[in-house]
Amino acid sequence: MKPGLSLRVSQHLALTPQLQQSIWLLQLSTLELTQEVEHMLDDNPFLERTTEEAEREEFGLAQADAPAQRDDYALEDAQYAGPASTDKTSTSSDADGGDVAAPVDAAPDWDGDGSAALAPDDSEWGGEARARSGQGDDEADATELARSQESLTDYLHRQALSLRVNDVDRAALRFLIESLNEHGYLEDPLEELAAGLAGPDALEEQEELVHHFTVALRLLQSLEPVGVGARGLAECLTLQLQDLARRAGTHLADQDIDDETVQVALRICAQPMELLARRDVRRLMQACGASDERVRAAIALIGRLEPRPGRRFADVERNLIVPDVIVRKLARSSGDGQPQFSVQLNPEVMPRLRVHDIYANALRGHKGSEGHAGLQQRLQEARWFIKNIQQRFDTILRVSQAIVQRQKNFFTHGELAMRPLVLRDIADELGLHESTISRVTTAKYMATPMGTYELKYFFGSGLGTETGGNASSTAVRALIKQFVAAESPTKPLSDSQLAEMLKEQGIECARRTVAKYRDVLKIAPANLRKAL
Known part of the structure; x- marks a missing residue:
């Protein structure tokens, strides 16, 4: 060539x-x-x-x-x-269809506009x-102040110092405290915790550790906040209800709660949590052997409990x-x-x-x-x-x-x-x-x-209106929020009803779109918003 x-x-x-x-x-x-x-x-x-x-x-x-x-x-x-x-690589296009790539490994050239002089x-x-403006060294930073709160583990360790237990049980209690998640739950079974310490082959040592962990768990669940150390939601709610029952003579005297309501609430927590989540009053009445009024009062009592005992100790990063x-x-x-x-x-x-x-x-x-x-x-x-x-x-x-x-x-x-x-x-x-x-x-x-x-x-985005214009999706969400805020607690609005109300305002919005906007607004479905 x-x-x-x-x-x-x-x-x-x-x-x-x-x-x-x-x-x-x-x-x-x-x-x-x-x-x-x-x-x-x-x-x-x-x-x-x-x-x-x-x-x-x-x-x-x-x-x-x-x-x-x-x-x-x-x-x-x-x-x-x-x-x-x-x-970090340069891209280029050629007039006749070919690509001309700039060298990737070339040193950056900061003379791009020709003004290198x-x-x-x-x-x-x-x-x-x-x-x-920089703050002085002696001034406290807002973010550091927000993070200076006491953690859940530190709070529990401080309470554990007042317990009179032997060194082995104290060590087991410390281990369980360190094993809690951010919500105050003990997610791992005691057997798995023991196997992780003793090894899979040391069966006798595992049994001994499980015994000490069981004792330490009872101690842990006696500490504040009530419900800490629970293995699940049902146990967490049960621990709080048992604490209410123990203090029924003083704490509940000034409230519309009696011991029978607490007992019905305890029986409800012994049932599958799906029944409580769906507020299936009829099946709960049959399972607990209580009246409709008593079951509704017990469900209302459970709703006032704290499902996450470690919530107020959570180290939530506060972004200013x-x-x-x-x-x-x-x-x-x-x-x-x-x-x-x-x-x-x-x-x-x-x-x-x-x-x-x-x-x-x-x-x-x-x-x-x-x-x-x-x-x-x-x-x-x-x-x-x-x-x-x-x-x-x-x-x-x-x-x-x-x-x-x-x-x-x-x-x-x-x-x-x-x-x-x-x-x-x-x-x-x-x-x-x-x-x-x-x-x-x-x-x-x-x-x-x-x-x-x-x-x-x-x-x-915009939603169509009867006049041929468009309504902002943000405005539609605000309207849905306004409708829900004004609804009757005993007869909450369904997604279909919300769609009809929007249509009355001249906004064409499908039911599934209403459901999507409701989820974005973190509004529960109608059956969960209904007051008992």
């Missing part, structure tokens, strides 16, 4: 490291962004915090609000058409976002939501009398960064020295990081402003006034890709006069 030269014209689009970082920062939550900023401050010597204001760069909000051009849509599609999680004054790279955007209602109104709202970024979540002047000037004075090229690339990386953070907040602000404009009725009248809204609507209005809107609205929160909501909350 004869060698030769040929020319070929092709188009090449690639996700540069700058674009990859921009997409990556856009999808991070506030907490994740804070961690990423801290990592960059530790890793890049050219990046530092600042407390001073700096002028916004030309790539800021003013330019972001410029009308989108046709070429911008093409580039946007190339950047964001992939999945939400950004790959050092700026005369690198202090201009900064002031994009304010960081939360810090909003990214703050919406305030203005005192003035528009010309048509509609209320006006201001949409602003929360300064508490905006890290204020800049390029380190001293290091940048030192690098400028040592051009051509060893390692100069590598340091220059780190400087450019710092510049791009600041720029991408600014673009992240600019995009969040633009999307939030568009959401507030579309859902203005919600901020005035509440959930029932929510309009149908999909990602495509905001994407078309702002000239962005749907995947960009999806990243912006995930794990980003907006503080409003109605409360704090995730940006995704304002999006919802």
Whole structure:
């Protein structure tokens, strides 16, 4: 084959490291962004915090609000058409159908816009976002305070110290306490716990351990909270009812509960739990030999017990939501009398960064020295990081402003006034890709006069109405919640009745759709909502 030269014209689009970082920062939550900023401050010597204001760069909000051009849509599609999680490999497309892949192992090149030369004054790279003011060392952190509560195991160990038992039983009690789950239940049988300690072949040792565990279990179930150490729901409820029976002379004297009701409740707990869950009063009457009134009173008593004794000790992680955007209602109104709202970024979540002047000037004075090229690339990386953070907040602000404009009725009248809204609507209005809107609205929160909501909350599909319009699924769920709140406790509304009531409001909603929305709202079915 004869060698030769040929020319070929092709188009090449690639996700540069700058674009990859921009997409990556856009999808991070506030907490994740804070961690990423801290990592960059530790890793890049050219990046530092600042407390001073700096002028916004030309790539800021003013330019972001410029009308989108046709070429911008093409580039946007190339950047964001992939999945939400950004790959670290570059993608490209060839005009004649062939794919040209960028080298995966190539070092990141932060000279993407051709501005590799050092700026005369690198202090201009900064002031994009304010960081939360650091608290003093002596000030307590809210999250640490939330986690400082006593755990269930510590509470039980502290009670066990007051018990007068021998060392073997005390060790067995300690082992059972450590074997409880977060709800206070002992899930593993005593035989399995003994076999795990003694081994499968030591049968005599297993029997001895089971004996000590049985004694320790009785001790454990005598501790507070009542019901701890139960092997199941029935035993947990039984332990609490037995405690009520022991205190019937004092604790129950001022309540509408008598000893007979407690005894019927104990017999109900001895039956299969499915009967209690279905509130099958007729079969419970037959099984317990009690009257209808007494069984209903016993079921009501059981409903007041705690099915999870360890609930109040659960170390639930309390996520303190810090909003990214703050919406305030203005005192003035528009010309048509509609209320006006201001949409602003929360300064508490905006890290204020800049390029380190001293290091940048030192690098400028040592051009051509060893390692100069590598340091220059780190400087450019710092510049791009600041720029991408600014673009992240600019995009969040633009999307939030568009959401507030579309859902203005919600901020005035509440959930029932929510309009149908999909990602495509905001994407078309702002000239962005749907995947960009999806990243912006995930794990980003907006503080409003109605409360704090995730940006995704304002999006919802539409249901058809008799007038030919659409009703937001969020508004329909709010309407269902309103109907259930106003229903009669003795005659709760079924899903079919709720669908009929929605139809009376002009909203076409199938029964199965009502059931789905009811499950989302965590509303029990009609038979479980019925008051006894």
